[in-house]
Amino acid sequence: MDRAEFVRSVAARQDDLITRAQALRAGFSRHDIDHLLAVGRWRPLARAVYLTRGPDGDPPARRCRIRAAVLSLGPAAHAVFGTAAELYGIAGLPRRDEIHVALPGRAARLARVSDPAIVLHQLEHPLGAVAKVNGIAATEPRLTVSEIILRECRYAAVSVLDSALNRGLVTPECLTTIPALIRGRRGAVAARGYLAEADGRAQSPLETRSRLRCVDGGVPPDTLQLEVRDDDGYLLGIGDLGWRGRRLIAEADGRDAHGTPEAAYADRRRQNRLVNAGWTILRFTWQDTLHPTYIPHTVRAALHVRRS
Known part of the structure; x- marks a missing residue:
């Protein structure tokens, strides 16, 4: 496989995106990458992440932008909060432009973020708490809704719980484990009340x-x-x-x-x-x-x- 075919193969799995590191591994030089950017064949979408469609293509979709943000922050990065919910198709939160991404400890402190839409969180998540959604790393559904209901008001929080239940991403039994997961955290008392009101029969x-x-x-x-x-x-x-x-x-x-x-x-x-x-x-x-x-x-x- 030549380098152009490799880029097409990788980009096809990544919403037409390629990272600088992936391009270098494919055999492109730094000069090659800079030239492709200069002539508009590739477009920068996040730090060291490029859209391989030219300027005449449609604007990047929301999922593409989220993927670019996660890729730009390295292999430990993953979507969290409303951005993770968005990837799963969990409804109920207001539409926001921010892209919430988490990194653990020192990695978060050293990370550089150039896009003002990317909100970086320093969070330590246990093993197994991160899954892949269409190839994008994100907190798994139970953790996603747990963290959201600690941060959101009642109507949004219950809507998120209803949506996750309705889509089968969490089960009623799964919800019974959330109080232990959030015990002692700010917002936990209110969140337990939201859990009691959840009903997966709601379809929107x-x-x-x-x-x-x-x-x-x-x-x-x-x-x-x-x-x-x-x-x-x-x-x-x-x-x-x-x-x-x-x-x-x-x-x-x-x-x-x-x-x-x-x-x-x-x-x-x-x-x-x-x-x-x-x-x-x-x-x-x-x-x-x-x-x-x-x-x-x-x-x-x-x-x-x-x-x-």
Whole structure:
């Protein structure tokens, strides 16, 4: 394999990235690398990490930027906190540009970071606490959510726990081991409360936030992902939040799941079936969850009507 083929092979596994050390091992000289950068064949993306696509390609994807940050800090570097959650597809945290990377002890003190988006943490993680996600080193899922819930507010923390459970990245049994893992750390008392509220049936952070608003407002749903069937057992629809005794369903309408015309048509047909079967349907958006009283007030009013 010649050096160009080696670079293509390595870059294909690394989101089109190559490190300076890898290029040197392939037989490129420092002068060769500098020339490729000067003529725009390669582009620097992090310290000693280069994007092998030219300037006419699409901007680097988020995962590519995270990989570049981890590669730039050496073999002991790994993604942590929200960046690790992002790699796993765990939802619930606000979108942030920062890339959180950890190094142990002396390595963190000696590391040089040139990209202001990279936040370097000096952290010692035990053996087995770091896994690979699409080839990028990151804290394993249980540790990732454990460290996040110590740092985040309740709504974000519970959303992260729900998402990790829903995706099967952690199990309910796994969550029972987290209190021992975080004992004595700042935020542990609040985090134990977040663990008690986690529910993997929630399919989105919007569902989690809507549920928590109802809980805080004194009208908690008695079930999630409520299946409604007719007398013949035909499935009429599944409600995000349900109050079975009052035949009330609340739907959390996120843009991703409900934003297309096809999804809107399907939602309307499903709602018509449920209404004809005697159910009341409420619909809430992300904006609604920003007001502490709106969702519980609306649910309480609907429950009162159903009681009458």
